[in-house]
Amino acid sequence: MTTSNLTEELPAQRKGDDETPVLEVRDLHVEFKTREGIVRAVNGVNYSVKSGETLAVLGESGSGKSVTAQAIMGILDSPPGRVAKGEILFRGQDILKLDEEERRKLRGPKMAMIFQDALSALNPVFSVGNQLGEMFRVHQGMSKKDAKLKAIELMDRVKIPAAKARVNDYPHQFSGGMRQRIMIAMALALEPDLIIADEPTTALDVTVQAQVMDLLAELQKEYAMGLILITHDLGVVADVADKIAVMYAGRIVEQAPIHELYKRPAHPYTRGLLDSIPRLDQKGQELYAIKGLPPNLLKPPAGCAFNPRCPKAQDICRTDVPALVPVTERDGAELVGRASACHFWKEQIHG
Amino acid sequence: MAELSKTDEAVDAPAEATEEKAIAAFEAPVERGEPILQVRNLVKHFPLTKGVLFKRQVGAVKAVDGVSFDLYQGETLGIVGESGCGKSTVAKLLMLLETATAGEVLYKGQDITKLSGRALKAVRRNIQMVFQDPYTSLNPRMTVGDIIGEPFEIHPEVAPKGDRRRKVQELLDVVGLNPEYINRYPHQFSGGQRQRIGIARGLALNPEIIICDEPVSALDVSVQAQVINLMEKLQDEFNLSYIFIAHDLSIVRHISDRVGVMYLGKMAEIGTDAQIYDHPTHPYTQALLSAVPVPDPEVRENRERIILTGDVPSPANPPSGCRFRTRCWKAEDRCATEEPLLAIPTRFKGQDTPAAHVSACHFAEEKTVLAV
Numbered sequence: 182m183t184t185s186n187l188t189e190e191l192p193a194q195r196k197g198d199d200e201t202p203v204l205e206v207r208d209l210h211v212e213f214k215t216r217e218g219i220v221r222a223v224n225g226v227n228y229s230v231k232s233g234e235t236l237a238v239l240g241e242s243g244s245g246k247s248v249t250a251q252a253i254m255g256i257l258d259s260p261p262g263r264v265a266k267g268e269i270l271f272r273g274q275d276i277l278k279l280d281e282e283e284r285r286k287l288r289g290p291k292m293a294m295i296f297q298d299a300l301s302a303l304n305p306v307f308s309v310g311n312q313l314g315e316m317f318r319v320h321q322g323m324s325k326k327d328a329k330l331k332a333i334e335l336m337d338r339v340k341i342p343a344a345k346a347r348v349n350d351y352p353h354q355f356s357g358g359m360r361q362r363i364m365i366a367m368a369l370a371l372e373p374d375l376i377i378a379d380e381p382t383t384a385l386d387v388t389v390q391a392q393v394m395d396l397l398a399e400l401q402k403e404y405a406m407g408l409i410l411i412t413h414d415l416g417v418v419a420d421v422a423d424k425i426a427v428m429y430a431g432r433i434v435e436q437a438p439i440h441e442l443y444k445r446p447a448h449p450y451t452r453g454l455l456d457s458i459p460r461l462d463q464k465g466q467e468l469y470a471i472k473g474l475p476p477n478l479l480k481p482p483a484g485c486a487f488n489p490r491c492p493k494a495q496d497i498c499r500t501d502v503p504a505l506v507p508v509t510e511r512d513g514a515e516l517v518g519r520a521s522a523c524h525f526w527k528e529q530i531h532g
Numbered sequence: 533m534a535e536l537s538k539t540d541e542a543v544d545a546p547a548e549a550t551e552e553k554a555i556a557a558f559e560a561p562v563e564r565g566e567p568i569l570q571v572r573n574l575v576k577h578f579p580l581t582k583g584v585l586f587k588r589q590v591g592a593v594k595a596v597d598g599v600s601f602d603l604y605q606g607e608t609l610g611i612v613g614e615s616g617c618g619k620s621t622v623a624k625l626l627m628l629l630e631t632a633t634a635g636e637v638l639y640k641g642q643d644i645t646k647l648s649g650r651a652l653k654a655v656r657r658n659i660q661m662v663f664q665d666p667y668t669s670l671n672p673r674m675t676v677g678d679i680i681g682e683p684f685e686i687h688p689e690v691a692p693k694g695d696r697r698r699k700v701q702e703l704l705d706v707v708g709l710n711p712e713y714i715n716r717y718p719h720q721f722s723g724g725q726r727q728r729i730g731i732a733r734g735l736a737l738n739p740e741i742i743i744c745d746e747p748v749s750a751l752d753v754s755v756q757a758q759v760i761n762l763m764e765k766l767q768d769e770f771n772l773s774y775i776f777i778a779h780d781l782s783i784v785r786h787i788s789d790r791v792g793v794m795y796l797g798k799m800a801e802i803g804t805d806a807q808i809y810d811h812p813t814h815p816y817t818q819a820l821l822s823a824v825p826v827p828d829p830e831v832r833e834n835r836e837r838i839i840l841t842g843d844v845p846s847p848a849n850p851p852s853g854c855r856f857r858t859r860c861w862k863a864e865d866r867c868a869t870e871e872p873l874l875a876i877p878t879r880f881k882g883q884d885t886p887a888a889h890v891s892a893c894h895f896a897e898e899k900t901v902l903a904v
Binding site for chain 2: 440
């Protein structure tokens, strides 16, 4: 047993890039052509991650959080999906303008992704050693033998016991937590600058989840990587994130540093999510529930997408889409990194 | 107790008379706060076989290995534990979907594990289930009306044929769906709505006990609260007893009166929600609670977490003695040889402290872990 503390201090930033973020997404639009019409899954998303920083993207299924990640990685199913508009800047360079071969060279050495379901993300007919070694064989032209040694080293790195004996095992021979470690090892193989983790622990038990999140935080600190953590779990976010972007119906509805968001949400959706967590003093009472259902993106509601479920909706919410505007203190003082897409953010945050 | 003596008399009587008696016992109401379901040393071993034609048994997966607990009328008993600890197998055993290898499930004092025929049918009417995945637990080729009305085909005495449509619409209304949706198909509904359909089906026969196996884990966060609220409302309205199996500890705490913690086919600790969450004495419970991420960034800096090493051992070959010893930081030689019994720890015996509840550990002691 080990006891640990996830956030002792912020990891040291890699030299020379204090200012430029590793990744910056600007006004990203992604749409899918379907038989029923065009689904606008992502509608103007902006966010950025610096080295050593953890950005949590929070949202329900269908909010566009995974599609944004796929667009960044360049693994969007297209057709039917396509990036309609926007820029994705990786260290200042718009990667959407690169051709497929250049994108491919980025995936692995520069950015990598950890998927939710490790069993379906790993190939069942190749041993894990083979799949881990593939990163080195393909990107660095390493020989099979050297790649296997590297694979063992990586498995040790993510604390898989008896790595040497297990390197030739197949994915089904590992438990869920171990498989997720292999996914992490694969993402880390070439020490990328950015890791996108899409619900990395959703399929795991809490005790294993704690192990995996711990490992991820430790490795992130060691390599000073930028991490985008996609999740719907407000608990996991509170544990590891530095800042947070809340998505709803393909847009960011609120952005804030982690402590600020839990203390004073500036959007009714965030408020609703926080209120629907069961709390000790509410035992026996009705839980707060956001009424209604997430919108159908084929026919998004006019105005603010959250208006049919919002307890504070006014006429303006049904007609005008609120822009993501900076949130300030009551006296107008700037709140760094905070923004809200609500017509009534002032009322929401200042009461 | 009256029912218990009835069974004793019936031992020699012809099978039919036993059946009648059992059915009569099932119809008797149970007072609030009395045990409605008593599980005693329930065991389920799945055989591991070798060979194709002449299957030899080479071992067994001990999915459930001696579990005992009571469910009181009108309460919610939460069961938590990691995947593979046997909680879903317990649900299946209680539903009589699997035959128990050994042990008893006493429903209103009658053992139901060996029932058949009419008596079995009568029990099944009173114990219903809500499943985890609302996408696969509803037949995609049946309308909502057919799905919710199907229990009436099997138990026609609950609703006469002409009355069924009205009954189904009533049920839809009860679970908060539009009664006009009766002719729609499951794919036309969202996850939360589908789970409501599953709950309506569970309610159709006016059962006394509903076993909910991870009823909200497949739902979106904003929808989970709606379904939990619905389940609490229905419990009050229909006087239901719930067995609520889940891995989300904060939801279990919210809905449960008592909580049982399972590990590798055994109960590690049972107590009221406050006893388990605020005064856990079993190291596994403590580790489990401390691992839950707390939705408050303020606490992360000064929070001690117990991170267990390794995975749950295979139930086909569980560790000797205490099953948790391989991952426990307190384990000593005694733990490997002597199996701890589920009892009030001796050090707390006779004391009026919340720590005095049953816990299967030789070295049970209180430890403050941040509660969810």
